[in-house]
Amino acid sequence: MKLELGKIKIDDIEFADETKVSSSTLYINKEELLELIREDSRIIDINLDIVHPGDSVRIIPVKDVIEPRVKVEGEGGIFPGFIAGEDMVGSGRTNVLKGAAVVTTGDIVGFQEGIIDMSGPGADYTPFSKTHNLVVDCDVKEDIKQHEHEEIIRMVGLKTATYLGKAAVDIEPDEVEVYEHKPYLEAAAEYPDLPKVGYVYMLQSQGLLHDTYVYGVDAKEIIPTLISPTEIMDGAIISGNCVSACDKNATYIHLNNPVIEDLYKYHGEKYNFIGVIITNENVTLADKVRSSNYTAKLAEMIGLDAAIISEEGFGNPDADLIMNCTKLEEKGIKTVLITDEYAGRDGASQSLADADPAGDAVVTAGNANEVITLPPMDRVIGHQKFADIIAGGFDGSLGEDGSISVEIQAIMASTNELGFNKLTARGY
Amino acid sequence: MNNKVIVTNNPLIKKKYKDLKIIFVEDLSDVYKKCRDMVHKNWALISHPLAGSVKPAQNPYRSIVLVSGEKFDYYSLETIENAIAKLAQFSHNHKKREYSNKIKKDYQVIDLTLIDSALKN
Numbered sequence A: 001m002k003l004e005l006g007k008i009k010i011d012d013i014e015f016a017d018e019t020k021v022s023s024s025t026l027y028i029n030k031e032e033l034l035e036l037i038r039e040d041s042r043i044i045d046i047n048l049d050i051v052h053p054g055d056s057v058r059i060i061p062v063k064d065v066i067e068p069r070v071k072v073e074g075e076g077g078i079f080p081g082f083i084a085g086e087d088m089v090g091s092g093r094t095n096v097l098k099g100a101a102v103v104t105t106g107d108i109v110g111f112q113e114g115i116i117d118m119s120g121p122g123a124d125y126t127p128f129s130k131t132h133n134l135v136v137d138c139d140v141k142e143d144i145k146q147h148e149h150e151e152i153i154r155m156v157g158l159k160t161a162t163y164l165g166k167a168a169v170d171i172e173p174d175e176v177e178v179y180e181h182k183p184y185l186e187a188a189a190e191y192p193d194l195p196k197v198g199y200v201y202m203l204q205s206q207g208l209l210h211d212t213y214v215y216g217v218d219a220k221e222i223i224p225t226l227i228s229p230t231e232i233m234d235g236a237i238i239s240g241n242c243v244s245a246c247d248k249n250a251t252y253i254h255l256n257n258p259v260i261e262d263l264y265k266y267h268g269e270k271y272n273f274i275g276v277i278i279t280n281e282n283v284t285l286a287d288k289v290r291s292s293n294y295t296a297k298l299a300e301m302i303g304l305d306a307a308i309i310s311e312e313g314f315g316n317p318d319a320d321l322i323m324n325c326t327k328l329e330e331k332g333i334k335t336v337l338i339t340d341e342y343a344g345r346d347g348a349s350q351s352l353a354d355a356d357p358a359g360d361a362v363v364t365a366g367n368a369n370e371v372i373t374l375p376p377m378d379r380v381i382g383h384q385k386f387a388d389i390i391a392g393g394f395d396g397s398l399g400e401d402g403s404i405s406v407e408i409q410a411i412m413a414s415t416n417e418l419g420f421n422k423l424t425a426r427g428y
Numbered sequence B: 001m002n003n004k005v006i007v008t009n010n011p012l013i014k015k016k017y018k019d020l021k022i023i024f025v026e027d028l029s030d031v032y033k034k035c036r037d038m039v040h041k042n043w044a045l046i047s048h049p050l051a052g053s054v055k056p057a058q059n060p061y062r063s064i065v066l067v068s069g070e071k072f073d074y075y076s077l078e079t080i081e082n083a084i085a086k087l088a089q090f091s092h093n094h095k096k097r098e099y100s101n102k103i104k105k106d107y108q109v110i111d112l113t114l115i116d117s118a119l120k121n
Helices: A030-037 A120-127 A146-168 A184-188 A229-233 A251-255 A258-265 A285-300 A318-329 A384-389 B012-014 B026-038 B074-094 B103-119
Strands: A003-008 A011-014 A021-022 A025-028 A044-051 A057-060 A062-066 A069-073 A092-098 A100-105 A133-140 A177-180 A195-204 A210-214 A225-227 A237-241 A271-283 A306-310 A334-341 A363-369 A371-374 A378-382 A405-407 B003-008 B023-025 B043-045 B062-069
Touching: A003 A229, A011 A044, A011 A133, A021 A225, A025 A146, A030 A044, A030 A146, A044 A146, A057 A100, A062 A251, A092 A146, A092 A271, A092 A363, A100 A146, A120 A371, A133 A378, A146 A237, A146 A251, A146 B103, A184 A271, A195 A210, A195 A258, A195 A318, A195 A378, A210 B103, A225 A229, A225 A405, A229 A251, A229 A258, A229 A271, A237 A251, A251 A378, A258 A271, A258 A306, A271 A285, A271 A318, A285 A318, A285 B074, A306 A318, A318 A334, B003 B012, B003 B026, B003 B103, B012 B103, B026 B043, B026 B062, B026 B074, B043 B074, B062 B103
Parallel strands: A003 A092, A011 A025, A057 A378, A100 A133, A195 A271, A195 A306, A306 A334, A334 A363, B003 B023
Antiparallel strands: A003 A177, A021 A025, A044 A133, A062 A100, A069 A092, A210 A237, A225 A271, A371 A405, B003 B062, B043 B062
């Protein structure tokens, strides 16, 4: 499978009479878009706001962030199983509005979470302060249950991103990157002298507000499987995960998975990047045992010498991470783990809820318990009243002046475990 | 299902799983302690004691499913002890507070769906 990613640079978004891309600006016909996304009768109201890097704006609570993309050549369409049909994606050409993002917000549950500050010290902790964002704030009817509410907001976000992506159909990209995933036998034969490296991509899948979807299928229902990295770039994996803002993988991050990008970077030079195994993070120990057994078996079947394993979330998934690690290592497959830490505010506590001596190569994305004070912003989009009750917030989190003291776990992608952030720990 | 039990402080679990054996306790930390004591008496964990990605101590409601066994399960003990340590660490910075009824209900629903997912399999 060969995918060309056509990147169209966007350095401004404006509302206008027509939705189009011109001179690196994305123009949006607000009324046309609203008509499209309001069609669900369970929605009462939708507000659209545009925010830019450097604005004195706080968005809270953020549910998902999505990058607008469109399929211009090849089989299938963006977000298969939700927006497009069941055709396989990952081949042909996909255009991307690079620098633009759709941000969804809404009060699904009382303790919803996720902060994006577009300026100030908090902006340094989230990659989504660097994008031009269309913020979609969606209110639904009062009697809507939490899981329906999540689904409505998820679909509104995907529809909005798809609508914006269509503006990129006929635009000549500023840059084209080519990614190819060959059949396994062919891939293995191509660089016989290089170590065969794979990627075990763990997906949060525990239930309400903790879900991820693959081609529209709830990831908790899958057994681990193989996927082409190019399929992921076309939206085969999307997020329904609203919990743990700092280390959940927003749809935007799935589309731009930096582990995959970096594995391609030195493919054929330092190692042979063979492929991706996706697996889930379920509730029961039996599911965890089965999924990790199956993951290790797949890794062996495709002949891996080594694998990178990334976790999503914290706590219970630490058990999945360690099981994946030990079972691959038992088969002689070297592992490097990517996680984040909850080591207490002083950094002195045990970082993970599980550990094993086999996990001796670990990359950390930062300590989510670190505390930060975010100064007041001129404008708040969403619901700042949640500041006291978000994860990482505490009594008195919300100051009278609108400042917020929180652990960085409240900030979107601050300790993202795919490395879609700036934090790490270094030894000196 | 007869040899399974849910240890919980979540009223929604009590309401929904009327046909299952339920041990209802008052407090979050009691859920963990009760499970630890049961593990010492040859019960094994079915569901992981840490809740999804919701931080320990953040959600005041917790339910854990166990099954009775013939012998002592060391992995269950290690897992519940690690969870108790994490709960203690997170409780340190997370003052107990009175949530509104809506938030309480939301937390109960989150816990319930995790258990629904565990019992489905």
